[in-house]
Amino acid sequence: MTDPVPAAVPSSGAAWPTTPQAFADTTLCPRCFAVLLSSRCHSCGLELAVPLAAELIAASHTLVDAERHRRDLIQRMWNEQLAAQLIVTPARPAPTYVPDAASAAAATAIAPPLPAFPSVSPHPSTVSPPGATPAPTVPPSHESSDSRPRRSGVQVFLLVTGIVLLSVFALFFVTVAYLFATVEVRVVVTALAGLVVFGVAWVLKRRHLPATAEGVGVTGTVILLGVLEFVRGAELFGSASITPALFSGAGFLALSALLEALHRISRLRFARLGSVLLAPTGVALVVVGALGSVDSGLALWAGLVAAGASTLALPQIRERSGEAALVRWVAVVSMTAALIPAALLLPEVPGSSALSYSVSAIVWGAFILRLRAGSGAHAWSRAASVMLGLSVSLAPTVAIFRHASTEWNLWAPGTAAAIVAVTLVIRARTSTTQLASRICRDAQIPALIVAALGLLPGVGLAAIHILGSVFPRYLLWQARPGDAAGFVPETGAWAAVLAPAVAALLGAVAIRLARLPSALGALVGCLSCVALLAAASHAGTVLLSLLAYAIVATTGLAALLATRGRRVPAVRVPAAIALGVATFAVVILSHASTSLWLPGTLATAALIVVSRFAIAPSTPAASFVRPLLTGFVAGFLFVEMTLLMPWISGWRPSLLSASSPFPAPTDFFALPGAGAVLLLCVVPLALRSRIDRASRGAWDLRAAAVVALLTAAISSLVLFVAGSASAIDHGARIAIPLGLAVAAIVWQIRGSVAHTAERVALAGLAPLALTATLASVADAATASSTALMLDLAAPVAAILSAALGAVLFTRASPGIRSAARIAWECAIALVMIVSIVRCIASADASTWLILLLLAVTPIIVSFADGNPFRSRSPRRFGGALSCVLATAALWQFLAFRGMVDVEPYTLPLAGMLLCLTAAIAVFSTQTASVATVRSTLFAAALVIALVPSALVSIADERPTRGVVVLVIAAVLTAAALLAPRVIRGVIVRDSALYSSIAVLVTIGLARAVRDAIVSEDGVLFPEIWVLPAVIALVVTSAVWTRRRALPFRVAQLGVPAAVALIGLISVVCLITLPETNSSTRLAVVSTTFVGVVVAAAVRRWVPLDRVSQITALCVLVVVGATGLVTGAAHPFELSTTPVGLALIVSGLVTVRRDASARTWPNLGPGIAVLLVPSLLADFGSTELWRVIALGVLSVALVAVSITLRWQAPLIVSGTVLLVHALAQSWPWIQGLYSVVPWWIWLGIGGALLIALAARYEHRVRNLRSFVGTISSLR
Template structure:
């Protein structure tokens, strides 16, 4: 059996079943000759390649033989009988080279390479005996030591362990002699660890009488002994770890010895002395001068030990005064010795500087600790820091006057800890000063409740002197340091600030409110005098602290003046005078000076506005009582009227005055603008208070209307005046103007009407919005930029806020007249939309105001209908749809002409159709009567018909798509919704609820056909029409099958299944839109879903009613494809359908089944096998044969089971064995038969 020369498929005849090539023609002979020529050429080519490769391997072998001979001639090879003189197991070079020569794989072998004779090796038996003996001896020794260790006493174990540590040292020495230094160091460290562990264990277990010795003393002596042993080991072997361990363990041992000896006297003294001795002993060792790791470790030990000694120095001998100072002094002497010891060592500069720093720390801590331990709390808040500061100043002076470099460098380094300790010591006092100042400013009394002689603030009882002396001492010490040494300017500034803090702290300790106020005022006058005296001079060290003191004192005067009624007005006037006088100390020539003067002006004006809120109650004699309930508050207008009126008048006058200021006094512009900026929040807050509090009398009404009206006029004035056109205040007032106008109108209506006329009050906000929009349209031109544009946007935002608030109020509390409010509000965005010209042609975002107008108009209509009890949906939706259609037509007529799709116009049309149809469709679904649903379906059908005949785009409006999608969507939603409703309702009159989906199905099919014939756009309409119709029909069928499982269920299932089978077959035959692959797959999917639903509900009885239609559809479409494509195989096109047709019925053979199914399955399987054999189709033959075989076995299984039970099991084993033997005897023949059968079946289509 040959292969096809075109596709290499197995040939069953002269015609290839795969590609259809016919070989029974005259040209077949020439084809065979050409094929033989190609095969011969390919064999010739492979022979040439093999010859070339063999020649190459032979050349390489000759070259390697020559190299081996050359190497052998240059080496002194041993005689065959003589034993080798070098390593016994090393092969010679000739053997190694010969081993690398590759043997050629083809029939031309390379010449053999001669091998040199190897030297004799040691006997393998001998090596084995040797190794075995050593292993046995090692095991014996290990077991002996282990047993001896386990059965010995603790003391013997300790001795053995210690000896093991010493032995480890010996091993390390031997490794060092064998030139393995790294391994020797590691082993030696292990020995040292073992000995340290032995030392700790001996003391912990109290062995060898060690319990009578103090633990620290015992460990110290042991460490000293181990250090000596390590030093001896280093001198003998030269191991570095031994030197390293000795220099670490020796100071530690000395420290422990001293601690153990002095611990009975005092623990603090013991630890201090031990640490100092450890540090000093490290300095006495000779390694301190080396530039090695050991030297670095010694320095670290010295520094760490003597630094740690300062901790117990603070607590040693508490009953002996001055002991801490003496201990710190000794530590300082030791640090001095360290500095002197390291002065000439190379590479010891960082260690010397560290020692100098710690020297300064020890010297500073000596008096500091003495004072802290023996003095009282009041002294400890400032005296230790002062002492440290004196020492720091001493170091500064000594560093300045010293003549040697070592002394100068040491004093400079020692200055650092002295300054740190001084700062830490003085920090509590400085902090107390700040706390005292803040406490004096905390109001002790309510507003105007204290007399001038009452106590001011809450002053702490402790630390009064420290709060003054600590900053004063720090300032004096800083001044002294500055006097002797030239220091940075920041030091002077800090000293001046501390002096100012001391002055303010002294002022805070006054006995009464009046004295405290006068003290703070005096501090402010002194600071102001200093600033005036230094005006124009660059002395920040004096001016900055003075400015801070002036600010704090002025603030204190303002706070304290509110405590007493007689002191309020003088205190406020004094505060204002100080702020105004502060402008004189600032030079106006610089930019920073101008900024400061402007800020001071703003502060003065702001203080005036704030204090003006209290002027009217103070004049009227109102005082706040201690119990808040006993003193009624004045009306809010008493607090807000005066500052509000002043701020509004200032805002009104400012733009008028700025016009002359620009021409005459340019320097006053910033001050006037600062006042106006401060007046803005004052006016806004006062107006808000006046508007929210209402009015109870005619005078209050007048004040309320007047303030709001002046503010409105001032805001409009800022929009009209040219000199203020580019100011930020104009933008802020543009926000306030519409709001003030609305408040003014509401206040006027409130004053002129009564509470019964609520409609007029509700119309105030819409009227104000209309007036604001109209006034904004007149004030601002269309072409605007910069601040003008920002002011316009701010004005419109405020107007929009009024509209939003009115809408929210109408939504929260609607009434019968709410529609009128909404209708008035609807005109406001329309006015804004027309400010930039024709909204239909303009590109300004304001053109969308017309959209808001439509929304508000619709809301007004709906509110009007709702409050009159209208429940039908059409009065609500149809006017809105008509409005949108009119708006669409207006945009299309008055807008720019375009042939392309306009998004806005098309969206409006789609929205109009949705609003007109969707609500009615939803209502019709739930309606008890079918009339509304029928009308909606008719209208939707008419809209769909319009889509079939209308052009796609009309003046930029997408007519066809909008009408088509709207109509189809309504048909589908109403049809499917009514189907589900009638099915769920399960009424007897609705036996076929799926009839509701028939209009939608027909519309989808007709639309798809028309779209296909006209090749209309969008094309997906034609492509998805039939699949959508099939899906809709399938969903409705599933719903009905679930709802009516016993009523016409089988008939419904058969009709729907046959319909879908027809769609599948038609799609397979046509294979183009609208019946294309998508339609076929959709119909198949729905066919499966309907079948599964039938099985679940019991409608598919027998179950072949669910599986057979799917199988028929698959087989039919597969047959059509096989007929259309000669190269197509049967498995992908017939296999699934045949399996679905036969396998479910075959699975029924597992249990009890009907006789007709057994006969039908057998007949059908035989028929399929016959068809497969007749047409030479592989899938029908295999599927039918397998099903027929399994079906036969399943039907014969009871007889097979009975036969197996009647014969003993061992006989079946014998039969199975005989069969296996027989199969094995003819294995190769059976394999050939199987391959032939497989090839025959594979050749089928």
């Protein structure tokens, strides 16, 4: 450890450290123990670079060793003392002294502190405190605290001997019995063993080991059960004459009685649990064995019921214990399982199932009565009530289902269960007895479930019949009124009507008598509606079914009108469902016949219109439902209008005959489209006030307008896609989209509809409709659909739409008005996108005209908010899109005319961007800050003007283009250095400088690499291409540093980038051109990098700073390694010497500048790089000049290091010199060793070891002195 704070120096002049290890610490001053920063102590001024320092270090180490030996002696003495105390202490215990409070306080106050040791506490003092009477010494008592009588040794011996003898006798007896006795004897012995186990359990219980006793008793029970089953399986003792179930049941009953007796004697709990579990099981097996020959189902049912009934006789069933829970579980499980065979027993006896379920219900009732006074039996009683209701409901249901026909089974079993369920519901509501009411309330749940499952087939069949009647059986207008309607199955016709009707009737009775909630009336009403609809589905013919469904719909509508304004959902909801289903059926059936189509359509429309009046205007639902119905009837009429023209013309669809041609799309969509457009034009004129202040009828008009909007849009789309074959088709294709566009304009103009969502939707459709109109006009005016006029329709429509939008919409439109404008412009954008995609997909010689016209639209949009150069609206960026489209038009024009040079494509675009930047800078608000947009445009213009030409010049075989681009980039770099950084918000200097330098670097590096790798001209120095980039980087860095320009990072990275660039191309040239001036290239480049490293070490400021130094050094290492790998460095010192010189010179600068700098980090690596590679050559074939030069240089470095007191150069050069001398002398040494016999060398080695051992201490002191001298060097 070191002491960073110098100790106080006493008058004698030497200080004493806080720890003995400080004496041997060479980083501390030996006089004041302050931290040393050099060979002279900065605290006390002691000079340590003297010969006596070595003897001082040796004396310090001797002092440390002596102090360590002293501490070891003290520790040994202490360990021996503790060992003696541990031997003496157990012989005589210390006397116990219990002081009073005063004496304890006094003793605490005057007691001296005892030394604390980590492992053993000090021996307690036996000296009494002052004033205290010494306590008498009490001899230890040898009497045992246990005063119970103890057995003598003879007695214990006799007892153990007897037990062992008896155990051996019993073991041999049992073994002999099992080996030589019969099977019956073995069974008897095993049964007696089970009884013995019971006795052991009783003994353990008496010995207060209840858990062990319970476990042993369970083992005995398992043994006896195994004996019982073994007797029956081996047919012993005449058990073969008894049925297995009867034998097992009797055995279980006997074992149950045995366990009950054991429980009464020993109070073992397992005995009671086994008894209550085996008794019902035995009863069930006895009954099954007795009735098994009659009927297996009857035997199983009777056994389970008997097991459940037998539990009623057990007294534990009414207790609150685990045994009671077990008994109840046995009863519930067995009687619940009995419900399954009750449905299958005696299939030839009618009513057997009803009788079995009735008996089960009686047993369940007895179980409920048995538990009515039991503690904690409420949950069991409720479960039994549920099972009672299930048994009662299954009694008639299963009986009818087993013996009735299929027609009856679809509704009669459910009806019987429903009668039972209704009876239980009424009884639960009207009973005055609490027990009966609770039982019926729990029993009604399974009864209702059974009734629902029984009636479900009939109700489902009714739904199937209804769906089958309305499913279209014929094609459009293919049936006659007398033909069969739908696909109605003949099976279960009465069940489909009776099942929902009976359910509705019983539900109504239950609601009336049991005073049930009126909300259940909705279910009754729905079932009634299902019954009516099922009855209508069986009318037979198309005409009769249509009339029947019309009657049902009229009935539902009448119910709605009769209950208008009243809150009776139980009536209105089913009536509305019946009205909807019946109306749908009328629509389906009316389309089956020609003569029924028009009356059915009109009747449907009338039903929907009249249904609007079934809703009171004052109700909250009226504001939503009435407009919904209005829109629905409008949509229905528009859909039916598509069939009007084909119906009038007598067209009938046919899948088998092609005699009737399919009508044109105009016949289907012209009439509804025209009606929808007319309605759209009328609605905003009919609304004379704003929507938010209009009457309720306005919402009906809006609903109709929404439907008309969808109809008009779909009709326009279909007609546009379908094409045209006649003048009528052309007229429809032009009129309907044009009308939609006019309607959209009317909606934008009228203030009464200014805040509607329909206005936004129409605004989005207007440009599309106008485009479709112009395309249709062009199609009608030209002979070919691929004519230029047809292609120009979209750009012209986009221009007209943009102009209309600029007129219709104000600059600042709040709320929904702004949304309409956005929708309008999004539609224009969609038209432009589609047109652009079409141009890309099918480009031709006239595509440039389309792109040029498309470029006009963004300009119009950008000027819609005023001056785009001063506006803050996002639309001002439309000018940029126009520039892109205009550029695309120019490029397409040039490409189709075979232009291959890149400048005609890039320079106009760059000039346009520069003009746009200038326009923004001139016409926009003048600002002193940097403007991102215009700066980006200016940078993009420079990049587009320079980069493509630079990339093309790289692949060009002629250097002319590359030289011209380099000259332009160099001129731009010089201009950028002279120009200000920001001009009217445009970053001029940075953009020009970065782009020009990037071009210089790209062209120079790429052309140099190309000439070095693929050039066939044999270029001597490809590095000439990178000289402009290097000069630009260095000059930029210097100018930037002098001006202190921003960002300053450019100045810091200029020289490192230039160094890296030179290093990269040098590495490439060394690899690709190893035979062409490689040594000269390596020497020149290495000298340059060494100069940069030295200059950076001396200057230490941008542009020659630490980053430049490290970069140059790293690149120098990489270039040197490349020279070594490629063989360009011949000799290899051309690669290693520059690195070593660079490190040494930079280290010398640092050592000279900083007096506290050490020589290891600054000079050690450089000297090692300079000497070690040449030293490694000594181990192979080397030249004489290298041997002489290495030796001379090492000796010189050693001399200089000793003179200047440098540690790292001395050690490194001395080591190199020693190894070098050894390597050069090794042949003579090897020859000398081979002349002298080997055993002489052994003697010499032994003598040397003896001599060393004789003077070991002195040699150690000499070594320490030498180490101290070396450590004192810098």
